[in-house]
Amino acid sequence: MKYVITGLLALSLFGCSLTVQQPPVAKQTKNLYDQDSDGVINQRDRCSDTPIDAVVDNDGCPTFVKNSEENNIHVLFANDSSEIPESYMENIANMSAFLAKYPDTHIELKGYASPVGSAAYNVALSKRRAQAIRQALITEGVSPARIKTVGFGDSDPVKADDIEESNTLSRRVVAQVVGSQGDVVKEWTIYTVREN
Template sequence: MKIKQLIPCALIASIPFVMVNAKDEYRYIETPIADQISDLTDDDKDGVVNARDICPGTPMGAQVDNDGCGAAVNAQEERELRILFANDSYEINPIFANQIQTMAEFLERYKSASIQIQGYASQVGDPDYNLELSKKRAHAVEDQLLSYDVAPKRVTIVGYGENRLEAQGDDETSHALNRRVTAKVVGLKEEVIEEWTIFTVIEK
């Protein structure tokens, strides 16, 4: 009986000795450096490397398939632009310049799209004068848009004067809302699905 009791004690006493030796058996090994032979460059940052990206230049944030191409839908897409003007003026306030630039960048990206610029006026003043004023406002936006090298044939102008009022009131706020230019991108044969608004800031 005494011998049987000594055996477990001897085993327990030997455990620290084994653990010390274990440290010597499992020494730290430096992490090996991988020999990367494939080109993993992804210029358009869509998650698909250049080597198998058959649609380079996909817009940032677009949903892409395994080939790096944007998910497409066959439908006419509309993008809106909205600019307000002072009374009896067709001068574009600099605060709206970014909208026009962003629209120009959109047209540069989607070559199939065209834009229709629509000018409006408030009911203050003579209707015929307001009709001409609405056209001048639309042309002012057109001129600034074309300064970004947008082809003139992709832009059409419509002046509605004081027709199609957005606000029906006779107060200054209503008149201010009606002195406007809007623009719609039409004829887009294919849309790359992406999160985008006219106010989106595109990182350079």
């Protein structure tokens, strides 16, 4: 019996090949390189300078989401005056910073007056008020080409409980600017850290 087991063992050892066949070589048919190191292979890369952590579309271009915010100017003036009260200078400085953040935006300053005096005088007064705010923005560094002024006179008085309050609130310059910009949508990975 010993001889039979030894013989079978010897036959089984000699029956197995001691060499292993080489695996087939894969033939690469597409360009899988990433020459600009942006994380998108050349075959799909239609956009240069894709941020490395961006979510990309089928052309390898980053996905953008639009963000927008707005800023307002609302300055009240004394009766028959176009002098800016000191308390509103911070509002003007904030608008200047907002316009610097969004360099493609423009501002239209709308001047108004209370319905006291002649309509022609009030139109001229409302224009002077808007021009005063314009000059303050220019002093803060805003390009004059980005600022338009309009004087509406007493054509749009503010409604209030009494005539005195209505007149006070009607002596104003207002403007609203909406700025928007696109941000790249970032891909989540296990290495992503939440921003606080």
